Structures are given as C-alpha cells and as structure tokens.
Amino acid sequence: MIEIIIALLAGICFGVGIFFVLKGGNKNDSERITQDIESNLRQLLPLMMRESNEHLTELAKEKLQSESKQNRVDMENKRGEITRIVKELEGYLKTSEKERIDSMAALKGAVEESRAITKELSVSTEGLKKVLSNNQLRGQFGEQVADDLLQMAGFVPNVDYYFNKEQAGSETRPDFTILLPDKTKINVDSKFPYNNLQRMTETEDKELKKKFQKAFARDVKEKVKQVTTRDYINPDDKTVDFVILFIPNEMIFSYIYDKMPELWQDAMTKKVVFAGPFSFTAILRMIKQSYENFRVQSNIHNIIGHVKAFEKEFDTFSESFLKIGDRLGSLQKQYDTVSTTRFNQLTRRVEKVTQEGMIEESKEEKTLLDL
Helix, strand or coil: CHHHHHHHHHHHHHHHHHHHHHHCCCHHHHHHHHHHHHHHHHHHHHHHHHHHHHHHHHHHHHHHHHHHHHHHHHHHHHHHHHHHHHHHHHHHHHHHHHHHHHHHHHHHHHHHHHHHHHHHHHHHHHHHHHHHCCHHHHHHHHHHHHHHHHHHCCCCECCCEEECCCCCCCCCCCCEEEECCCCCEEEEEECCCCHHHHHHHHCCCHHHHHHHHHHHHHHHHHHHHHHHCCCCCCHHHCECCCEEEECCCHHHHHHHHHHCHHHHHHHHHCCEEEECHHHHHHHHHHHHHHHHHHHHHHCHHHHHHHHHHHHHHHHHHHHHHHHHHHHHHHHHHHHHHHHHHHHHHHHHHHHHHHHHHHHHHHHHHHHHHHC
C-alpha cells in the first residue's frame, strides 16, 4: 500500500512539472501551484497513512488469525499426541507397578519360605547332630534305615526277615535276619562309626587329621570284631558263611572303600561284607529275585507234568478233530452228488413228463381239426 501512495505522489509531481513546461507558466504560478499541491498532499497524506495503517492492521489481524488457527490445530494435534503418550506411559507405569508389586510379593513369599526351610533345616541339623553324637541314638538310626530299605525292597517283617531275633544255640541277637527261599539265613548288623571321622573332617591340623584317621580305622576294626565274635555265622542255625555289616551312611561307607581299602579287604577275609545303603539295596534286590527263581524251580516238575498232560490231550483232540473232518468231507461229497447228478436226473425226468403232455395236447388238437 505504501508503494502505491509513493508512486501516486511521484506521478502527480511529475505531471505538474510537465504541465508547467508545456504551458510556459511563470514562477509565481508555479510556486502557487506547488504550494497548493503541497497543502493538498499534507491533507491527503494523513488520510492515506491512516487507511494504510488500517489496511496493514487488518492484514496483520488476518495473518495472525490464520497463524493462530494453524497453531491451535498444531496444538490440538500435539495435545492429542501428548495425551496418547501420557496414557501409554500411565498404562506402562501401572503394569510395571503391578509387576513390581507381584515380584515383591513373590520375593517376600520366597524369602519367608526360605526362612522357614532354613529354620527347619537348622532344627533338623541340630537334631541330626544330637542323634549322631549319641551312640545309642546312632544305633537306632542305623536300624531304622536298614528296616526302611528292607520294606522298600518288598520284604515283609516276620515273614521274609526278623528283627533282633535270638539264634538257635546262641545268645547273640543280630539286628536283622533275612530269610532266603529255602529258609537259609543271612545275618545283618548295623554299625555306625562316626565320632573320630567327624573330628577328622572338622580340624585343619594335618597331624590331628592323621591321628583321628587312625582312631577311625580302629573304630571300624572294632565293629568288625564285634560281628565276628557273636556267632552270626552259625551252621546250627542254618546261616550262610558270611555276615553283612551295614553302614547306614553312604559317605562313611564310600570313605572306607576309597581311602581305607585294607579295612574292607581284611573284613572280607573274616567273612564280613561291608554294605552301604546303595549296595545293601542291591543285595536285597538280588535276594528278592532269588525268591522268584526258587518259586519257579520248585514248581518246575509240576509244570512239566502239566505240559505232558496237555500234549496227550492235544493228541486226542487232534485225532477226534481229524475224524470230524473226514465225516464232514464225506457229507460234503454226498451233498455235491445229490445237488448235481441226482438233481439233474430229476430235472430231465420232469422235462420228459412235460414233453409227453405237450404231445397229447397236440394230438387232440389235430383230431378236432379233422372233425
């Protein structure tokens, strides 16, 4: 707008100048006209400036409104996007918080359970220490382990084995007496050498370790001596020629076999067989299998007799069955003869009778025609 006003003023001045040049006007007229133009311009210029300002203001308002509208649209879009992001964040935070609470609850439960188990283990450990520190309680513990293994293998108390039963001709009472199928007996004694082995594992002093190891070896030899001097191998009572020394702790049993082979080798020469929980279970399974083998063997003669009787009956059955087959074959042959030859002969006779009837009818018809 300003450019238009300036161009208009310049055009007016230029036109007035040309007019005076063409008219040849004098200086006074020129000055007068110039003053009039100047006066008119002074009047018109504020009006033009006001209109220009109003126009510029209107343009500015329109532009501002357009920009404001666009900004509002952008703000709404951004607000919507921010709202979506906030909702997603809230959902994620809620899920994370729930997972955190669940994890904390699970962790708390696990801690409580671990605490309870630790407490139980502590009580059990203290109880086990108390049991193992007492010779009588250790013996009862070993007997209970052996009894559990016997029953787990399928042995029935007072049927397949006895507990602490006196032997014939002897006052000794083995912890367990296992019966073989032919009533031969295997005596078992439970022994639990422990104290010196425990002391050996608890000390770090090498000299003390050697000392306690030797003491432990003496304990084992003493257990073997106790077994061999109690008439557990007793021909009068129909026992086998060896006795089982049951060690109810696999760690102690393995230590003796790995670190002290001379102990179990010496025991074998005295007909004493060491057995830990695993090897004792294997022995029991072998004995249980012998029951089945003995049962089959004791009944083998009866089974053979039944087989021979079956063979005889089968021969008789086969002979009778073949006779029935022969009779069925003869009947089948007779049936074939009747159903073919005899049936065909009867058919032919019927056909001849039919033909004779047709000949008589033909003769009668011819006689009637002649008449």
